Amino acid sequence: xxxxxxxxxxxxxxxxxxxxxxxxxxxxxxxxxxxxxxxxxxxxxxxxxxxxxxxxxxxxxxxxxxxxxxxxxxxxxxxxxxxxxxxxxxxxxxxxxxxxxxxxxxxxxxxxxxxxxxxxxxxxxxxxxxxxxxxxxxxxxxxxxxxxxxxxxxxxxxxxxxxxxxxxxxxxxxxxxxxxxxxxxxxxxxxxxxxxxxxxxxxxxxxxxxxxxxxxxxxxxxxxxxxxxxxxxxxxxxxxxxxxxxxxxxxxxxxxxxxxxxxxxxxxxxxxxxxxxxxxxxxxxxxxxxxxxxxxxxxxxxxxxxxxxxxxxxxxxxxxxxxxxxxxxxxxxxxxxxxxxxxxxxxxxxxxxxxxxxxxxxxxxxxxxxxxxxxxxxxxxxxxxxxxxxxxxxxxxxxxxxxxxxxxxxxxxxxxxxxxxxxxxxxxxxxxxxxxxxxxxxxxxxxxxxxxxxxxxxxxxxxxxxxxxxxxxxxxxxxxxxxxxxxxxxxxxxxxxxxxxxxxxxxxxxxxxxxxxxxxxxxxxxxxxxxxxxxxxxxxxxxxxxxxxxxxxxxxxxxxxxxxxxxxxxxxxxxxxxxxxxxxxxxxxxxxxxxxxxxxxxxxxxxxxxxxxxxxxxxxxxxxxxxxxxxxxxxxxxxxxxxxxxxxxxxxxxxxxxxxxxxxxxxxxxxxxxxxxxxxxxxxxxxxxxxxxxxxxxxxxxxxxxxxxxxxxxxxxxxxxxxxxxxxxxxxxxx
DNA sequence: TTAGGGTTAG
Numbered sequence: 001x002x003x004x005x006x007x008x009x010x011x012x013x014x015x016x017x018x019x020x021x022x023x024x025x026x027x028x029x030x031x032x033x034x035x036x037x038x039x040x041x042x043x044x045x046x047x048x049x050x051x052x053x054x055x056x057x058x059x060x061x062x063x064x065x066x067x068x069x070x071x072x073x074x075x076x077x078x079x080x081x082x083x084x085x086x087x088x089x090x091x092x093x094x095x096x097x098x099x100x101x102x103x104x105x106x107x108x109x110x111x112x113x114x115x116x117x118x119x120x121x122x123x124x125x126x127x128x129x130x131x132x133x134x135x136x137x138x139x140x141x142x143x144x145x146x147x148x149x150x151x152x153x154x155x156x157x158x159x160x161x162x163x164x165x166x167x168x169x170x171x172x173x174x175x176x177x178x179x180x181x182x183x184x185x186x187x188x189x190x191x192x193x194x195x196x197x198x199x200x201x202x203x204x205x206x207x208x209x210x211x212x213x214x215x216x217x218x219x220x221x222x223x224x225x226x227x228x229x230x231x232x233x234x235x236x237x238x239x240x241x242x243x244x245x246x247x248x249x250x251x252x253x254x255x256x257x258x259x260x261x262x263x264x265x266x267x268x269x270x271x272x273x274x275x276x277x278x279x280x281x282x283x284x285x286x287x288x289x290x291x292x293x294x295x296x297x298x299x300x301x302x303x304x305x306x307x308x309x310x311x312x313x314x315x316x317x318x319x320x321x322x323x324x325x326x327x328x329x330x331x332x333x334x335x336x337x338x339x340x341x342x343x344x345x346x347x348x349x350x351x352x353x354x355x356x357x358x359x360x361x362x363x364x365x366x367x368x369x370x371x372x373x374x375x376x377x378x379x380x381x382x383x384x385x386x387x388x389x390x391x392x393x394x395x396x397x398x399x400x401x402x403x404x405x406x407x408x409x410x411x412x413x414x415x416x417x418x419x420x421x422x423x424x425x426x427x428x429x430x431x432x433x434x435x436x437x438x439x440x441x442x443x444x445x446x447x448x449x450x451x452x453x454x455x456x457x458x459x460x461x462x463x464x465x466x467x468x469x470x471x472x473x474x475x476x477x478x479x480x481x482x483x484x485x486x487x488x489x490x491x492x493x494x495x496x497x498x499x500x501x502x503x504x505x506x507x508x509x510x511x512x513x514x515x516x517x518x519x520x521x522x523x524x525x526x527x528x529x530x531x532x533x534x535x536x537x538x539x540x541x542x543x544x545x546x547x548x549x550x551x552x553x554x555x556x557x558x559x560x561x562x563x564x565x566x567x568x569x570x571x572x573x574x575x576x577x578x579x580x581x582x583x584x585x586x587x588x589x590x591x592x593x594x595x596x597x598x599x600x601x602x603x604x605x606x607x608x609x610x611x612x613x614x615x616x617x618x619x620x621x622x623x624x625x626x627x628x629x630x631x632x633x634x635x636x637x638x639x640x641x642x643x644x645x646x647x648x649x650x651x652x653x654x655x656x657x658x659x660x661x662x663x664x665x666x667x668x669x670x671x672x673x674x675x676x677x678x679x680x681x682x683x684x685x686x687x688x689x690x691x692x693x694x695x696x697x698x699x700x701x702x703x704x705x706x707x708x709x710x711x712x713x714x715x716x717x718x719x720x721x722x723x724x725x726x727x728x729x730x731x732x733x734x735x
Numbered sequence: 736t737t738a739g740g741g742t743t744a745g
Contacts, residue, residue, distance in 0.1 A: 175737085209737055216739080245739050280740040315741040322742095350742050386743045420744040452745045459745075487745070 178204060179213040186218065191226040199230065206231065208240040215246045221254040239270070245278040252285020255582055260285065276302075280312050287320035289582050292619075295320060311342045318351045324585050326622045327359035346372065350383040357390035359623075365390055366399075378410070385417045392425035400425070416447050420456060427460030432469075435460055451477065455488035462495025467504070470495040486512070486520045493523065497530040502542055509546055519546055521583055521591050524554040529594040529641075532601060553579040554591070561607070569607055573614045589620050593644045600643030605735045608647045616651075625652055631717075633659075634671035638711075642691045645674070649692060654733050657724040666717030672696075672703060675711040686711060699729050 185198045206214075211231045218224035228247045231237055239247075244267040251260040264282070267274060279302050286294040299317060302309055314337035321330035334352055338344070344352065349372040356365035369387050372379060379387070384407040391400040404422075408414070414422075419442040423435040439449060439457065454477035461469035474492050478484060489512045496505040512519065527543040544559060557576040566572050580588055592615045599608035615621060624636050635652040637645040649672065660666050674689040689711055696703045696713065702723050703713040723729055 207737090212738060242737095242739055249739075275739080277740045284740070310740090312741050317741090319741060347742060354743065380742085382743045384743090389744065415743095417744050424744070456745050491745095 175210060175213075178202075178206070179210055179217075182206070182210070182214045183217050186214070186223055186227060191223050195226075196230060205236065206234070208238070208243050211237075211239070212243045212246050215243060215250065218250065221250055221256060224250045225259065239267075239272065241267075241272055241275045241278060244272055245275065245281055248278060249281045249285065252281060252288075255285075255289050257286070257289070257291075274307070276307055276310055276313070279307055280310075280316055283313065284316050284320070287316065290324070290585065292320060292324055292326070309340065311337065311345065311348060314340075314342065315348050315351055318348070318355060322351070322355040322358055324619070324622065325358075325589075326619075327355055327361075330355045343375075344372070344377075346377045346380050346383065349377060350380060350386060353383060353390075354386045357386065357393075362390055362394050362396070379407075381407070381412045381415060381418075384410075384412065385415075385421060388418065389421045392421060395429075397425070397429075413445065414442075416442070416450070416453065419447065420453060423453075423456055423460070427456070427463070430464070432460045432464050432466075449477075449480070449482070451482050451485040451488055454480075454482060455485065455491050458488055458495070459491035462491050462498065465498065467495040467499055467501065484511075484515060484517065486517050487522070489517060490520065490522050490526055494526050497526060497539075500535065502535075502538060506542060506545075509542075518550065519552055519555075521552070521554055521580065521587050524552065524558065525587075525591045525594045528558070528591070528598050531598055536602070570610050570614065573611055574617075577614060577618050585620060588618075589615075592620055593641050596647050597641035597643030600647055605647070608643065609651060609735050612644070612647045612651050621648070624648060625655065628671070631668040632671070633667045633669075634673060636673040636675075637688055637692065638673055638675035640688060642688055645688045646691060646695060649695070650733055650735070653724060657721065657733075660717065660721050666721050668717060670703075670715050670717060670720055672713040673711065674713070699723075699732060701729075 181202065182199065182204075185195060185202075188198075189195060211228075215224055215228060218227065224247065228239070228243070231243070232239060244263065248260055248263055248267075251257075251263060260282075264274070267278075279298060283295045283298050286292075286298065295317065299309060299313065302313070314333050317333040318330045318337075321327070321333065331352075334344070334348070334355075337348070342348075349368060353365045353368050353372075356362070356368060365387065369379065369383070372383070384403060388400050388403050388407070391397070391403065404414075404418070407418075419438055423438045426432070426435040426438060436457065439453065442453075443449065454473060457473040458470045458477075461467075461473060470492055474484070474488065477488065489508055493505055493508045496502075496508065509519070523546070524543070527539065527546065531539040531543065540562060544555075544562065546555065553576060557572070560566050560572060577588070580591075592611060596608045596611050596615075599605070599611065616624070625634075626636065627633055633656060635649060637648055640648060656667075656670060672692060674686055674692050692713065700723070701715070702719040703715045705712070706714040724733070
């Protein structure tokens with residue numbers, strides 16, 4: 001049963017749709033216009049006759065939607081109303097549903113009507129998609145299905161054989177029951193002959209719609225694919241763009257790209273045209289697995305096949321590139337989106353605010369936040385959380401608090417993310433006890449602490465050097481019935497390693513093993529970053545003693561790296577990072593940073609250099625080496641450890657020298673950005689900066705601090721080139 | 736016909 005057109009209420013891009021979703025449902029939906037309100041709710045009401053219930057649902061308006069009981073009137077139709085209210089506006093729709101039983105042929109000539117009328121506050125306007133009367137029409141074939149439907153439901157509940165789905169297509173609840181039955185069969189056992197038999201016993205001709213509903217509920221990839229292939233073999237059945245898209249999404253989520261490619265080719269071969277959603281899912285699947293180039297290739301491919309990217313396509317690409325640290329590319333996609341005629345909405349604005357914040361461009365982020373408000377797009381809870389986080393991490397606590405209050409004023413209640421942000425900021429600025437108070441406040445507000453929240457408390461106390469409090473919170477987590485997870489164990493481990501309490505650290509690792517928690521790449525990063533100083537060998541032993549149920553690639557890698565001199569270092573490193581393809585870039589960067597620092601510290605400079613080369617090749621440091629302009633080159637060592645910063649600097653200087661030799665042109669200026677340094681305790685006293693400075697000074701470099709930026713060394717290109725060709729410098733550069 | 740896609744912290 002389809003509604004031909006909707007009534008649109010559109011104050012600031014929000015809309016209210018009233019649609020006849022199905023013969024048994026009326027659907028009233030409103031979205032996005034009030035900054036203060038975010039949650040959805042729905043209300044089902046009893047509805048006599050063929051129409052089982054009317055649903056008034058709102059994505060935005062939480063409490064006030066209303067749908068009246070529909071009453072039969074003397075014109076042989078039902079009438080009633082549905083409304084959505086918010087503090088700023090009210091929308092209500094009067095609906096009238098004729099209930100005349102007509103023949104199919106007559107239906108085609110004369111369609112029954114559903115009339116809707118909008119009422120609204122004076123501040124907002126209603127405009128209608130098709131006509132000014134706010135009329136919308138639905139075809140309906142009335143009550144003659146009711147009898148059949150009742151019979152089918154009865155049979156389903158009876159557990160007897162079902163009618164063919166083609167005969168019972170009229171009822172949503174029956175469709176749901178069929179889907180549930182199929183899902184039950186799939187859930188009961190591993191895929192096999194029994195499953196196939198059980199499915200064929202149902203004797204159903206499932207439609208692509210139903211197959212898709214089943215697929216959406218499948219958690220197990222293999223099972224989903226088996227079901228998908230089973231469906232394909234059913235007589236008269238053909239997958240459509242929806243089922244292909246859902247299956248592609250499942251394979252993408254499981255990172256099974258071989259099967260994904262195969263299925264996509266099959267889709268094309270079968271003449272099933274990929275939709276915009278198909279392409280968006282492919283872009284997302286590849287991108288989340290760090291195959292960013294593949295994502296961009298799909299984006300380009302869309303143009304060649306005439307599929308115009310939409311706001312979601314651009315949003316996905318913006319998000320992926322932000323996560324990979326390629327902020328400039330993300331901004332490029334944002335510009336492209338606008339050139340393609342899409343103005344940013346709340347969602348896209350939030351993505352870009354996140355992007356600018358991650359790129360360290362707080363002013364640009366806030367400018368965009370203000371722009372979005374000016375443009376009439378209310379910030380969402382996510383937008384507020386993001387902006388608060390950026391301000392807080394930059395130490396602008398007054399602005400963070402202002403936005404926090406604005407957010408509450410706009411009607412949002414802080415959620416777990418908001419509380420986490422507040423806790424983290426307090427903890428990292430030395431106020432761990434206040435962070436505890438925020439956690440209690442969170443619990444009073446009705447949220448329960450989960451493993452990540454407990455883990456955060458463990459982490460904060462651990463980082464403040466208080467392992468006792470860290471373990472106290474860890475135990476609180478266990479006692480509250482929350483299962484420990486790997487990050488929480490990592491935090492406790494880190495607390496002990498920080499204090500050189502190796503026995504306690506070993507106990508944590510043993511507990512992890514006992515609980516079946518396998519060490520993660522972060523576990524190895526932690527262990528590696530502690531392997532320093534006089535007790536280095538003891539720490540290395542601890543690290544190498546670590547074993548999960550399945551050996552982590554980092555274990556194999558570090559063993560072969562630390563126990564003997566590997567024959568082909570570069571291919572070993574490359575192979576390891578290939579194995580880490582699906583890890584988050586940030587996580588891999590953390591491991592690489594610890595590894596290079598460790599190798600540099602242990603006098604294995606050559607190996608450290610190889611690791612740097614390969615992580616650059618793998619785009620783990622997309623922002624490290626950039627050109628401000630063609631004549632202004634720079635290397636950014638801002639968030640690196642000392643060892644990594646020095647290795648990166650020397651390698652980049654070699655690169656700059658090669659570029660000058662090849663092009664025969666020296667840049668006007670070259671910048672070395674050290675910032676305040678990740679390891680710095682006191683503002684302005686960056687350990688990275690001092691390490692870089694002493695290296696440059698010891699070699700008599702032409703770099704110097706220029707202007708107000710104390711964290712930036714500058715040199716002109718020509719004297720730099722001369723310096724780089726001096727024998728004692730060349731000697732240092734080769735390792 | 737119905738349905739399918741993108742965001743924040745740890």
